[in-house]
Amino acid sequence: MITMSEKTKPDEAEVGPNADPVEQIPDWLGGRLRRMFAEMMDEPVPDEFMALLKQLEEKERGS
């Protein structure tokens, strides 16, 4: 009887333990993925976040 992890969907056959799908990503695609993520990370963080963190910090110090 074939059993399947409850965490795995029926159409998700697990790949072998030694397979490395990231190594099989073409350079052009891997480069674009990293570039896209890096560009998003380079965007300035809105002031609201810094205000929120400052608020949490003050709350902690005040308690």
Place this chain on the structure above:
Amino acid sequence: MSQDRFLDQVTALLPALRAFGRSLCGDPARADDLVQDTVLKAWTNRDQFQSGSNLKAWLFTILRNCYYSELRHRKFEVEDPDGVCASQVAIAPDHDAKLHLRDLNRALQQLPVDQREALILVCATGLSYEEAADVCQVAVGTIKSRIARARDRLVDLLGEDAARGVTGSIPVAEADEPAQRIGTS
């Protein structure tokens, strides 16, 4: 970990959190709401974070849980068939590189979210397979399978566009590149 140090580290990880959130939902404003929820939950539950473990993976897990929780509340996922939201993620396409990234963003949003998150976590954020599996609460093999499916689908989507010249944004020379391999470093 002292509270100040915890906050310092959370602050340092905000850009990565925002980028992961955007990759998940494709909507910058919604992503920022998710990040805000994540920061508040992380702060509330900071005692549960084990010092020395991976704070980035812990925060990604919280953000992912926030995202799926929001989806459950909505009972449906907002579709973005025209890539309207996704197109907002990239900066205005003023040259080829930007067009490439916009196309990639749109293609990413066409993937099932479980494949998208696996691909982003390992290939863009730099988490290991094991860390990504922890974040997504699945087996390592499942993460690998999802990445393989995402990879094949993106190559199909972006390769087809390049071959048809639909967007004109993927140079033929690049589209014709042999499938070279990359490392995970």
